[in-house]
Amino acid sequence: MKLKTSKKIRRGAGHVCLHVFFTGLCFLTLIPVLYAVSVSLNAENSLLGSNFRFIPESFTIKNYLAVFTDYPVMLWFKNSMILAAATLALSLTVGVPAAYVFSRRRFAGRNAILKALILLYSFPSVLSMFAIYKLLGPMGLVDNRLGLILIYAGTMAVFALLNMKGYFDSIPQEIEEAASIDGAGSLQLVSRVVMPLARPSILVTAVMILIYVWNEYLFATTFMTGAENYTLAAGLYSLQATEISGSWPVFAAASLVISFPILLVFFAIQRYMTSGLTAGGVKG
Amino acid sequence: MKKKSKNTLWAYLCSSPSLILILLIIIFPILYTAYISFTNMNVYHWFDFEFVGLKNYRDALFVFDSGFLSALLRTVLWTVVSMILQLVIAFVLASLLNIQNFRGRRIYKTLLMIPWAMPGYVSILLWKTGMFNSQFGLLNQWLEKLGMNPIRFLAGDVSAFICCSVVNLWLALPFMIMIMDGALQAVDRSCYESAVLDGAGWFQRAVYITIPAIRQIIAPSVLITVFTTFKQFDVVYLLTCQSGARTGANIHTILTYAYENAFITNNYGYSSAISILIFVILIGFSLLTGRRKKER
The missing domain is CATH 1.10.3720.10 (MetI-like)
Structure with missing residues (x-):
């Protein structure tokens, strides 16, 4: 009896230590974010003073207002959304049938193409950026939204195909066979059986494409000049405070405003994230 | 036999939009990068570049202070x-x-x-x-x-x-x-x-x-x-x-090095050679790990 209680106490003490450790660790991890939150809400601009504290003495939302009034954030948002929607529509329209066919049918060249796709998946698009630039230039697709959409959709096409193919592979073919024995035509088979089953994978792929477009800054800043074409990423990139210029509190506010939707989406689909990221990359 | 070829045709028909997009946006630029890597294309030779053979690769691999190694x-x-x-x-x-x-x-x-x-x-x-x-x-x-x-x-x-x-x-x-x-x-x-x-x-x-x-x-x-x-x-x-x-x-890591040579110092031929070298390294690494996985 006595032994049991002492063991309990020891375990309790251990858990207290664990809680202290993880609370400290979480705080340490989140310092950059917390600092940005605190700076963006701080009413006194006592940044250069050394008496910084994480909880400001008085709060203000003027930095957030500045983000929306001094900079065309809504325009950036619109640009990002147009790009994201078009990229999404294009890459899913071409990706879903291709993924389905590669999962279900066996045909000449299938294995070779799949192997090639996996190799291509490891190719970072930064490396062919100049070639893309030089190829799209004469076609008038540089400094053109369509050009960027094509680049994004093409870059994500490999991921979309491999990822959704991996998911289709995990759906047993017997379900479809049963449906076709029951007299379902090919069109019915696709619309009534395959699509509903594939919905989670299409959703995850769509969200990953959305996040990619939302976060892409390099092509967006290189291929689109002119402030009226800025996406959120390019806009934020132009806003950043350097050693000498720029407003750090406004930048912090803008960063948080831009991150917030992505955080929401991320935690909404978090449980699918690991499989969504790993299934496509290595499964052959 | 006939059914089989019909199946293949149907499969390519369904996947062609995706494969064409990948061909145009991924594969073709890679091939073009390989092409540029054999030329002296830079800011002064934007159109009138000439072939220099393997010079860019030699510069990257054998010139000691090239920066690539x-x-x-x-x-x-x-x-x-x-x-x-x-x-x-x-x-x-x-x-x-x-x-x-x-x-x-x-x-x-x-x-x-x-x-x-x-x-x-x-x-x-x-x-x-x-x-x-x-x-x-x-x-x-x-x-x-x-x-x-x-x-x-x-x-x-x-x-x-x-x-x-x-x-x-x-x-x-x-x-x-x-x-x-x-x-x-x-x-x-x-x-x-x-x-x-x-x-x-x-x-x-x-x-x-x-x-x-x-x-x-x-x-x-x-x-x-x-x-x-x-x-x-x-x-x-x-x-x-x-x-x-x-x-x-x-x-510099190899990627920022390739990027800088393309977009900052505008040495396109050299940068493309670096890109191709990196791609070769990545392919080699994938093949190696792929084979290891199968053996297990």
């Missing part, structure tokens, strides 16, 4: 350091999170996922200004409080490398913790019980039970992370060599 070495070092730190730290943290009857692990897990959930470039820029900047940076404010002079963290090679590693660790750890956490939950608890009875300590249990048990499960994710670390561009680029805002440190 040192960038390659640095990238390998960067990958090794990042991977070791990630694996060790993630393993320890995931093990702690999986201690039995530990309540509240879900809250900690969610909080620790935030660096992963944040858009990457936003986090990197926040680190750059919020932590490392010599005026607004928190690190320098703390140094000032201790009565020390501010340090320009991103100016020196060694300190910039450490800063980049820290930021990369910050960005990459959540994924690794999650993978390890998932793998640890799949380990059979009863193994531990008998090991405890046999008097095995935490370290022995980790080495003899946990690590062999989770190795297979985490292998694919670790492999992917090795690739992404090797190909890391954003951290180094945004922290030290944004165009027009270089911090003075020269810690």
